[in-house]
Amino acid sequence: MKSLTKVTIISNLEVAPGAYVLSFPRSFEFVPGQVIGIAMNPADKPRLYSIASGNKENVVRILYTVKPEGKLTPDLARLHAGDTIYVSEPFGGFICDEQKAVWVATGTGIAPFSSMFYSGLGKNKTLIQGNRFANGLYFRDDFEKEMGPRYVPSCTREQVAGVYHGRVLKYLSEKKDLDLSVKYYLCGSAEMVVDVRDLLIERGMPFENVVAEIFF
Amino acid sequence: MEEKREALFGKTLNQLETVVKELELPRFTAAQIADWLYKKDVTAIEEMTNLSKAAREKLTSRFEVGLSDPVKVQTSVDGTKKYLYRARNGKFIETAYMPERNRHTLCVSSQVGCKMGCLFCFTAKQGFQGNLSAGEILNQIRSLPERHQLTNIVYMGMGEPFDNMEGVMQSLEILTSDYGFGMSPRRITVSTIGIIPAMKVFLEESTCHLAVSLHSPFEEERRRLMPIEHVYSLTEVLEAIRSFPLGKQRRISFEYIVFKDLNHSPRHVKELARILNGIRCRINLLRFHPVPGTPLQAPDDATLGEFKTALENKGIVTTIRKSRGQDIYAACGLLSTKEQQVI
Ligand SMILES: Cc1cc2nc3c(=O)[nH]c(=O)nc-3n(C[C@H](O)[C@H](O)[C@H](O)COP(=O)(O)OP(=O)(O)OC[C@H]3O[C@@H](n4cnc5c(N)ncnc54)[C@H](O)[C@@H]3O)c2cc1C
Numbered sequence: 001m002k003s004l005t006k007v008t009i010i011s012n013l014e015v016a017p018g019a020y021v022l023s024f025p026r027s028f029e030f031v032p033g034q035v036i037g038i039a040m041n042p043a044d045k046p047r048l049y050s051i052a053s054g055n056k057e058n059v060v061r062i063l064y065t066v067k068p069e070g071k072l073t074p075d076l077a078r079l080h081a082g083d084t085i086y087v088s089e090p091f092g093g094f095i096c097d098e099q100k101a102v103w104v105a106t107g108t109g110i111a112p113f114s115s116m117f118y119s120g121l122g123k124n125k126t127l128i129q130g131n132r133f134a135n136g137l138y139f140r141d142d143f144e145k146e147m148g149p150r151y152v153p154s155c156t157r158e159q160v161a162g163v164y165h166g167r168v169l170k171y172l173s174e175k176k177d178l179d180l181s182v183k184y185y186l187c188g189s190a191e192m193v194v195d196v197r198d199l200l201i202e203r204g205m206p207f208e209n210v211v212a213e214i215f216f
Numbered sequence: 217m218e219e220k221r222e223a224l225f226g227k228t229l230n231q232l233e234t235v236v237k238e239l240e241l242p243r244f245t246a247a248q249i250a251d252w253l254y255k256k257d258v259t260a261i262e263e264m265t266n267l268s269k270a271a272r273e274k275l276t277s278r279f280e281v282g283l284s285d286p287v288k289v290q291t292s293v294d295g296t297k298k299y300l301y302r303a304r305n306g307k308f309i310e311t312a313y314m315p316e317r318n319r320h321t322l323c324v325s326s327q328v329g330c331k332m333g334c335l336f337c338f339t340a341k342q343g344f345q346g347n348l349s350a351g352e353i354l355n356q357i358r359s360l361p362e363r364h365q366l367t368n369i370v371y372m373g374m375g376e377p378f379d380n381m382e383g384v385m386q387s388l389e390i391l392t393s394d395y396g397f398g399m400s401p402r403r404i405t406v407s408t409i410g411i412i413p414a415m416k417v418f419l420e421e422s423t424c425h426l427a428v429s430l431h432s433p434f435e436e437e438r439r440r441l442m443p444i445e446h447v448y449s450l451t452e453v454l455e456a457i458r459s460f461p462l463g464k465q466r467r468i469s470f471e472y473i474v475f476k477d478l479n480h481s482p483r484h485v486k487e488l489a490r491i492l493n494g495i496r497c498r499i500n501l502l503r504f505h506p507v508p509g510t511p512l513q514a515p516d517d518a519t520l521g522e523f524k525t526a527l528e529n530k531g532i533v534t535t536i537r538k539s540r541g542q543d544i545y546a547a548c549g550l551l552s553t554k555e556q557q558v559i
């Protein structure tokens with residue numbers, strides 16, 4: 001792991017039950033889609049988080065959910081403005097250019113796409129976002145405002161007006177006119193990535209056009 | 217349903233010492249239990265006859281040995297056997313036994329399913345269903361009917377071993393310790409797709425061999441096959457290996473699945489020679505066997521042979537791993553996926 005630097009938290013807000021957005025001052029350059037390692041102490045094994053904020057903003061934000069049995073996230077959720085954590089330099093190659101493309105995210109897998117979005121890469125993208133409940137459609141208002149019909153929110157456990165009811169896989173499998181000439185970027189759990197990738201390949205998409213990041 | 221008692225099998229000597237302390241048994245009892253668990257073929261606490269009756273009763277109140285026999289086996293015409301074991305979470309895992317003249321290798325699983333999502337892998341399609349404990353990893357060895365013939369163990373079954381460091385490192389300790397199976401670490405290979413922080417811990421804390429799944433020397437191409445490349449690039453994996461003093465005995469190998477028309481061109485040979493320069497290693501070529509739903513195809517024999525020769529001409533020690541058990545569900549993950557769907 002890259003070396004760790006101490007940073008002071010600006011805010012750590014619960015944005016949905018068990019989901020938090022933590023921010024600290026930006027002191028490095030990064031490419032949207034990259035990750036950083038985070039630890040409570042320099043000797044701890046860092047966990048990885050995608051940067052969720054834009055690359056021109058003064059702060060770095062990450063979006064995380066608390067794993068109740070986890071080593072880091074329960075402690076992270078207890079932190080307040082003024083507390084400190086250790087972060088690594090950004091790294092990773094899940095990056096996207098300005099070409100037309102489709103982004104597919106579930107859960108906190110939205111983070112790299114929100115970074116791309118807040119960095120101005122969302123103009124010709126379609127975003128399909130999924131989670132169990134609508135309150136887990138993080139940053140939905142901003143996506144809706146900027147992307148309009150190119151933004152497809154979906155949730156599996158409740159029916160909400162304006163939100164597709166079902167898994168992102170189901171949404172994609174029902175779509176008869178999938179654009180197979182563009183790249184698909186997938187981010188989230190292994191299950192979602194593997195299932196959506198299989199579906200796209202089955203529909204005739206060259207596997208080179210499926211770009212995947214898994215939050216293992 | 218009766219609550220399952222905690223398994224003793226899979227505990228390190230240190231952990232057994234904690235158990236006996238908690239049960240207020242004499243300290244030496246821990247070594248006696250380890251001896252019964254790892255050197256003798258007992259399956260129940262009552263069989264640990266050099267422990268007092270009171271000690272056995274105390275142990276039985278909270279623990280069981282915790283072994284479980286394979287629930288299914290498929291035998292190939294080439295002698296390969298694929299065993300299906302039930303993990304403690306009720307899901308199934310696979311273990312492949314591959315006998316050869318003087319080498320009997322067992323390929324063990326480290327997780328139920330896997331999170332890594334490699335494009336060519338059938339286990340990936342199960343998603344992640346849990347880590348195996350050290351006991352569940354070792355049970356694949358201990359409960360194997362052919363266990364006394366085994367010469368080599370490879371951690372190349374279902375799952376990414378370095379995504380389950382606790383279970384894997386603990387199982388390696390028990391396999392190689394004097395109090396445990398007493399196996400030479402030179403007969404054990406752990407295979408990874410390159411999770412660098414865990415790989416570094418393994419290189420430092422274990423002396424077993426390491427195998428790294430390579431599959432393409434080009435980042436862009438490897439990324440399409442293995443999403444992990446986005447996070448831990450091959451360049452950094454090789455840097456980490458280079459910076460570690462390996463000694464004479466320890467072997468690093470690179471697993472390379474050959475896909476038709478994808479990763480065996482002269483360009484690949486040249487790049488492999490360049491990136492592996494200075495690392496004492498070998499490449500194991502594996503022929504890809506298509507799994508359902510994959511866009512990738514198998515190469516023919518001639519292609520495999522030519523690729524091997526081209527690599528050898530560049531000074532890279534190269535072997536072709538024999539395809540085993542093609543008439544059974546030998547591609548890792550196929551058999552358990554089928555079984556997982558039944559329950
Ligand atoms: C490239 C990448 C990017 C990521 N980005 C994000 C992100 O933007 N936001 C985000 O929220 N997460 C992200 N993650 C996941 C993140 O790195 C952590 O894994 C996650 O936050 C959990 O950390 P933890 O320390 O709280 O839990 P951990 O201690 O790592 O445990 C995780 C879960 O596994 C279980 N577990 C732990 N040990 C074992 C064991 N031995 N056996 C069985 N189960 C066990 C725990 O119960 C827990 O539920 C990313 C991961 C990767 C690889």
Ligand code: SF4
Nearest residue numbers: 330332334337340375
């Ligand atoms: S090849 Fe190995 S690491 Fe990749 S998905 Fe399959 S089991 Fe997991």
